[in-house]
Amino acid sequence: MTSSSSSSSVQVAVVGGGPVGMLLAAELAHFGVRVTVIEQNTETLDVPKAGTLHARTAQVLRRRGYLTAPRTAPELLDREATQPFHFAGLPGLTITGPAVEGDPIVGRAQSDLERQFEKTARQRGAVVLRGRKVTALGSGEEEVTLTLDDGSDLRAAWVIGADGARSLVREQAGFTSEEHLPRAQAVLGVVELEDPYSAPPGWNLTERGWTVINPSPWGPSRVAAFDFDGPHPDRRTALTLAELQATVSRIAGRDIPMFHATFLDRFSDYARLVHSYRRGRVLLAGDSAHVHFPVGGQGLNLGLQDAVNLSWKLALHLRGRAGEGLLDSYTAERRPPAARTIANTQAQLALMQPGRGHDPLRDLFIGLLQNPAVSRQLGDMISDQDVTLPRGPHQSRWTGTFLPNLPLTVGGRTTGVVELLRPGRLRLLVLEPGAANDLRKAVAPWPVDVTVADCASQLAVGACLVRPDGYLAWADDGGPAGLEAALEALLGRPAATTEKEPV
Ligand SMILES: Cc1cc2nc3c(=O)[nH]c(=O)nc-3n(C[C@H](O)[C@H](O)[C@H](O)COP(=O)(O)OP(=O)(O)OC[C@H]3O[C@@H](n4cnc5c(N)ncnc54)[C@H](O)[C@@H]3O)c2cc1C
Incomplete structure (x- = not known):
């Protein structure tokens, strides 16, 4: 302790x-x-275990200050950042995010x-x-x-x-x-491979399952196999080096000798x-x-x-x-x-699923992934960039969406949404200075920070209320009455004091 x-x-x-x-x-x-x-x-x-932060997680962590803030600038607004990924071990998926958010995948x-x-x-x-x-x-x-x-x-x-x-x-x-009961099992180990150069690298499908091997000639290699013969009868039975080697070799279709395991585990598709x-x-x-x-x-x-x-x-x-x-x-x-x-x-x-019967489906999918719209849709799904929060029937169409890292000028200083949100306060962002006084009055009973900014973007709103996690709680195309309702939903009825507190 x-x-x-x-x-x-x-x-x-x-x-x-x-x-x-x-x-x-x-x-x-x-x-x-x-x-x-x-x-x-x-x-x-x-x-x-995990080694990948997908786009929306990275975007949220950047707003909360746990990852470096990405550069934002007007010239980046129309650009996108892309990184290759996979879907079901099949190549061709691209994860794409706004360039103002930095890399869409963080290792x-x-x-x-x-x-x-x-x-x-x-x-x-x-x-x-x-x-x-x-x-x-x-x-x-x-x-x-x-x-x-x-x-x-x-x-x-x-x-x-x-x-x-x-x-x-x-x-x-x-x-x-x-x-959801399991139908498959996986074994995973960190081991020394006797011949790392001959082990099949990356994701490999055989007629018996998948091997996923990151062979390293200089040290431990991460070795996994996905076995579709059904779940292990007792998930809690400890995996041994011998079982890992036997499973990986059986699925690969040839002997893959390994020794000195520093980590061994099994898991399944139980959900x-x-x-x-x-x-x-x-x-x-x-x-x-x-x-x-x-x-x-x-x-x-x-x-x-x-x-x-x-x-x-x-x-x-x-x-x-x-x-x-x-x-x-x-x-x-x-x-x-x-x-x-x-x-x-x-x-x-x-x-x-292994087996020739499933190959046409895989081929179809590999072809579909070449279509940028399909790749985009699946990439946004894997990376949570298509997540919007539930919104009430009368709220703005922007409510519940994620506010990108737009470049802003605040009091003559150049900044961006990520930097603005770092303190973790509820923030009313006013992009039409003429409306600032009325909006300040409207939010005065609640502990909300107000920032009046110039924004070099096509954001179709003059003001919006941003939560600490970067999602919009209100935007002005729902009308100012919507603002009070949004604040009440977040912060309750106005308190007697207007003391500013951390959120
Ligand atoms: C092989 C593998 C690969 C993965 N790869 C990815 C990936 O690439 N990307 C991804 O996003 N996710 C991945 N995951 C999933 C990811 O590892 C988990 O989602 C993540 O560990 C969940 O974190 P957690 O903090 O919720 O739980 P855990 O990491 O399980 O942490 C729970 C903690 O609680 C402690 N604990 C449990 N019971 C008690 C108790 N009674 N008293 C005190 N302490 C207790 C444990 O010691 C542990 O430290 C992978 C998982 C596996 C198995």
Whole structure:
């Protein structure tokens, strides 16, 4: 245990200090919440899992200051940045994003992210209890009690289960889920290959399944195989080096000798999605709420966006400044992208079925991916760039969309949306200075920052209200009355004071 809290009562306890739990802690601490993370591992494990931040996750993390702000300038507005990716292991998919957002794919190991988020969380005052396991959870009207493996209790006003796929919080708090039973299994190892030059590199389909090998002649290689013969009878049986070698060799159709495994694991296409991300005073985020086959590298991306979506809402709620439905908008906004991701991983697995009978379907898909519109649609889906938030019937067509990193001039200084949002405050962006006075008056009863800016873009609105995660809560083509309704939904009825607070 590297640090401990003498208090047995906290505002928010986050169970699980993986990447999602640590980002929650960093965000909540930023918003002034007293947060404690309980993580059973004594240090971050360098496991070969996620290594890809997709476009929307990177865009959100840039707005929250966890990734470098991209350059924005008027000449970039009409340009796009593209990077090659794959769909179901098939080549030809391109992920495309606005050039003002920087690279649409960012390569970052999940362990690096976890370390960065933990460091930030601690710097901001979050307490991280490492080497402590939560063994039981008791939910009450006023608080939730967590029992730790040293026998102590920790009481929290709110608990967030970020404790991964086998979440104890989910089970003990009584969350219900929809489940999709597994039909395939995968084995994964980090090993030394006896002959790295002869191992088939990259994604390879054979008549028996797929091998995915990143051979390294200088050190450990990441070796995986997807086996469509059905799930392992007991998912918890530890994978051995011998089984990994036998499976990879069988699927490859030739012997691929390997030795000295430093990591071995098995997983499947079992999928689960909880029906609601909240039950009373308990919330879920990341893999505890949703799991699926990791094709397309989307799981961590979902979880990190959960963390950002939830944190500012919970902070407002704790301060008594949240609109009535704000906290429950977390499920409404984050569950649909998770459901869609589960569906797209299932579609990818269907396309990955080995056997000649499926080759014509794959060939058809490879052809379709050559069509830029198809590639764009699938790329936007994998990278969550087509995510818009649910909006009410009378709201502007911009409400719920993501505001790009437009170049802005504020008080003679050149900046961009990403930089403007970094403090994490609700911000009214006024692009028609003539309307500024009226709008200032309209938002005065709420803790909202107002920025009057010149914008070199074709944004068809004169003013918009931007949330800390970059999505628009209001835009002026819904009329000024819509602004007050949007503020009430976010922040409740105006408080007696107009004190400016962090969100
Ligand atoms: C092979 C593989 C490849 C993947 N590749 C990608 C990819 O490229 N891109 C992508 O986006 N996603 C990928 N994923 C998915 C990604 O790894 C997960 O979505 C991610 O780890 C979820 O983060 P999390 O913080 O929600 O959960 P976890 O990373 O599982 O963290 C949960 C934490 O909770 C702790 N914990 C659990 N129970 C307790 C308890 N009772 N008390 C205290 N602590 C507890 C655990 O020790 C752990 O640290 C991949 C997954 C796999 C298996």
